[in-house]
Amino acid sequence: MPSNAEAAETFRTIADLLDVLGERFKPEAYRRVARSIDSLTEDLAAIAARGELRSIPGVGDAIEEKIREYLASGRIGYLERLQHDVPAGVADLLRIPGLGPKSARRFWTELGIEGPAELLAAIDAGRLNGVKGFGAKKIAQVRSAVDAARATAGTARAPIEVAYPVAMRIVRALREAGVADRVEVAGSFRRGRETVGDLDILVTSHNATRAFDVFTALPEVREVRLRGGTKETAILTNGLQVDVRVVEPASFGAALQYFTGSKDHNVIVRTLAKDAGLRVNEYGVSRGEERVAGATEEEVYAALGLAWIPPELREGRGEVEAARKGPLPPLVQDRDLRGDLHVHLPDASGAGEVDRLLGAARHRGYAYVGVVGEGVTADGKPFRLSEPVLARAVKASSPRFRVFRVAEVDGLPPEEGDAPSGVDLLVRRPTARHPGVPTDTEDPRPPAVVAHIGAGTPDAGTAVRGWIAYAAKVGAAVEVGPGPDRLDSTWARYAREQGVRLAIPTGLLGSGEDPTCPVSLAFARRAGAQVADVANAGVAAGAKRK
């Protein structure tokens, strides 16, 4: 049975080949479907079995037929015909930055170039000299791009938790240098996607050149690719691309909306605007010559008759239709977090580490923190926090601040003595000893949280579904967040659909740049989680939620 990821990749291949063949709109149609399939929480086969393929955004008659063919045979005749027409390497030319479908097609049809290696040979043989549209500079650019593409084997997207600290440093540097009034990271970073292709940073500034200079001087910046009057593109030492854009304050909201995306979301918003006789671009919303909105995102959406939409929901999955009807339900946010149910102290923690943890929890105004005192590691070995250290933590409990003793136990079936005494709550996790999914619903002492499950291992989907089903039965929450051991936003959405609450790790022991809490929160928000959907969130006593 082919996986959803493989199906999405297949449709992307079709899109590339259609691009090379010069098709105008079909490539985007196939890419849209590929994106939709990537964000499904269910196997295509299950959706197909229910006859609901057409409910996937971007799937119409023709693509439904191709999905059915793919599920039945693992092949798509249409793709095979395209592959017969276009040499395999020609589509690879699209991967080279600066080359698009037009160039790839021309190289192939006019010069017989059928791949990156042949392109390089053609350049060296001087066969590109005199080709219209390719001067010496362009040829040199293409040549180095081919070399670079070989070296990096395609620019992979970075996990958001990797991009987070560097994004924070860039933002802080721009703010502290006093060259920018407003600084925001837009793009998929702001939408909280699991991976980011680049960082889009928007600033308002009276002096674009100085803002660019401040950014370029950062040690993280390896090379500047281009600099115009309003935009600079640079590559960081870790390979991440960063675009810094300077915009007018009156346009900041429109620019933020525009560059936050997603593409699918913006297409829907723009189409809506057009139908209403309005025009939306990164400078603002206008009716004819009259400018209607632009300074804030709220007024941009309002001008289109829409409630403001949280960035994490802007994926073209029905959020625009919902925002037409009125304000969207509030998503869980940082200030809703009441504590952490599951903190691991490092093996050799001493009293100082405990104090730091508790101090951090109090500083954030948390009402509780759960410290894992004993349990099993992933490879099944028992571990125990030193008793004096744990006792010191528990002693810090007060009526307004509770310290829980947490035991982390491994996968079912529950064994005699599985639930230790003197423990406030259990966290259940898969381990090498018991990697399997629990089947016994008569758990003598159900866990509060199921943690360390994630799609980081191959073929993990079945296991993750099993753990979520178990959590649903016993009323446990599941841990969401960055890294292979936690659930991403797609799985978090699935968990919510199954009626399971989420547990958000808060990174209490991390530094100010620790991505754990903001990224986990973003994943929960992408899943549409509200306060009631998060086990360690709630409305503070005496505080009224807006």
Add this chain to the structure above:
DNA sequence: GCCGTTTTCGGCCCGACTGTTTTCAGTCG
């Protein structure tokens, strides 16, 4: 190839930047 509270056909986001141009095409986001 998809899509529709002004459409089942005629649209499909749009502006910056670059290079090679003498007015623009291609690429990118």
